[in-house]
Amino acid sequence: MTREEKPISDAIDTRSPSVARMYDWLLDGVDNYAADRKACEDLLEIAPSSKVLARNNRAFLRRVVRVLAQEYGIRQFLDHGSGLPTQDNVHQVAQRVDRSCRIVYLDTDPIVLAHGRSRLDQNDRVAVLRADMRETEAIFGTPEVRRLIRKNECTAALFVSVVHCLKDEDVLPMLAAVKARLEPGSFFVICQLVSDRADIRNRVTDLMDRATGGKWGRVRTADEVRAYFDALGLDIIDPGLCDVTDWRPDSELMPRPKADDWVEWGGVGRVPIR
Template identity: 80%
Template sequence: MSDAIDTKTPSVARMYDWLLGGVDNYPSDREACQELLEIAPSSKALALNNRAFLRRVVRVLAQQYKIRQFLDHGSGLPTQDNVHQVAQQVDPQARVVYIDNDPIVLAHGRSRLDQNDRVAILKADMRDTKKIFQHPAVVDLIHKDEPTAALFVSVAHCLKDEEVVPMLSAVKDRLAPGSLFVICQLVSDRADVRDRVTALMDRATHGTWGRVRETREVRAYFDALGLKIIDPGLCDVTDWRPDTDLVPRQKEDDWVEWGGVGELLSP
C-alpha cells in the first residue's frame, strides 16, 4: 500500500481531527465536515465528548481493572492525552499498540506517539487481525496470557455490516480471559440522519465507509461475542462513568456515540 497522502479525498481521521479543533486536515476534509454539520449539527460536541470518553475509559480500565496492555484499533490522529499517556500515568510500564492504515496518521503518529519502548504504532488495516497479531510490536508488547483492552472507539461505523463481528471475533479468539472490549459507534434514532450521513460519507470516502446504525445493532456486537457488559451498561458515551459536568452538550437529537465495555469471560 502506498504511503502517499491523498489530500483530495476526505479522510475519516482528518475529519475527526477538524471536529476536535485540530490542524492536521485539508480543504477536502473541512468541506466534508461542513456538509456533515448541515445534517448533524451536534457533530463537534459529539467528537469532543467521544474523545473525553476515550481518555476516561482508558483511565478506568488501567486504575480499576488493572489493565496494562492496550490495542487501539483505528487510532486516528494524535491529540492531547493519547491512550499511552493516560495509561502510563497510572502505570509507566503500561504497553500500547496503535493500529491505523491512514498514511497521515502514521506520519504524525511515529513522531508524536512512539515516545518510549512500551509504545508502538503499526500500519495495518484493523480488519487484518492475523497480520496485526503477527507483527513484532504486538508480539513483544501484547502478552497473550495477560488481559488486554481492545479499543474499537468510533470505528465500527467505518466498516460494512458483514465485517464488524468477524473482526471482533477474530480479536476475541486471540485474547486472554479478563480482556475488555471497548466498542462504540455512531448511532441515530432518526432514519433521515442515518441515511443522509451514510450517503455523504460513502460518497466522500469513495465507498470506504460503513453505516450509521441503531443502538440495537451495537448491542448485537456484544451479544455475538458473549461479553459481560460492565457498569453502567451500554449508553451514550457521554454518560459512561462521567467525571465532570463540564462537557459540551449536544443540543440536537441527531446522533450520538453509543456503546460501552464488555468483559471476555473464561470459556
C-alpha cells in the same frame, strides 16, 4: 492480504477526505486538508452537533482507558483506528496510571503513521502500526504486537468510533477474530455513531460513503451495536451500554453537552472468565 482489495497505499491523498483527518478537524486540529474541511462542513449541515459529539467521544476514550488501567489493572491496549494524535492520547492516560502500560496504535491512514511516530512513539512501550484493522491475523503477527501485547495477559481492545467505518459483513468477523486471540478477562471497548432518525442515518451514510470513496460502513442503531456485545458473549460492565457521554462521567456536577441528532453509543464488555 486475505481480501481481494488493493494494498494499502503509502501516498497521502489530499484531494479525498480521510475519516482520521475529518475527526481531527472536528477536534479543532490542524492536520487536515481542504477536502476534509469541506466534507466536515457538509456533515455539519446534516448533523450540526458533530463537533460536540467528537469532543464527547474523545473524553470517553480518556475516561475508559483510565478506568481500565486503574480499576481493572489492564496494562496493554490495542487501539484500532486510532486516528491522528491529539491531547491526552491512550498511552499518556494509561502510563500516568502505570508507566509499564503498553500500547499499540493501528490505523490505515499514512498521515496517522507519519504524525503518530513523531508524536506518539515516545518510549519503548508504545508503537504505531499502519494496518487494516480487519486483518487480525496479520496484526497479531507483527513484531510490534508480539513485543507489546503479551500472551497470557489481559488486553483492552479499543474500537472507539471506528466500527461505523466498516461494512456490515466485516464487523463481527473482525471482533470475533480479535476475541479468539485475547485472554479471558480481557476487555472490548466498542462504540459507534448511532441515530434513532432514519434520515440522519441514511444521509450521513451516503455522504461519508461518497466522500471516502466507499471506505465507510454506516450509521447504525443502538440495538445493532448491542448485538455486537451479545454475539461476542461479553459481560457488560457498569454503567452498561449508553451514550458515551453518560459512561462514568468525571463529575455529575459538570455540564455534559449532548448531540441531539446522533450520538456515540456503546460501552465496555469483558471476555468471561470461565
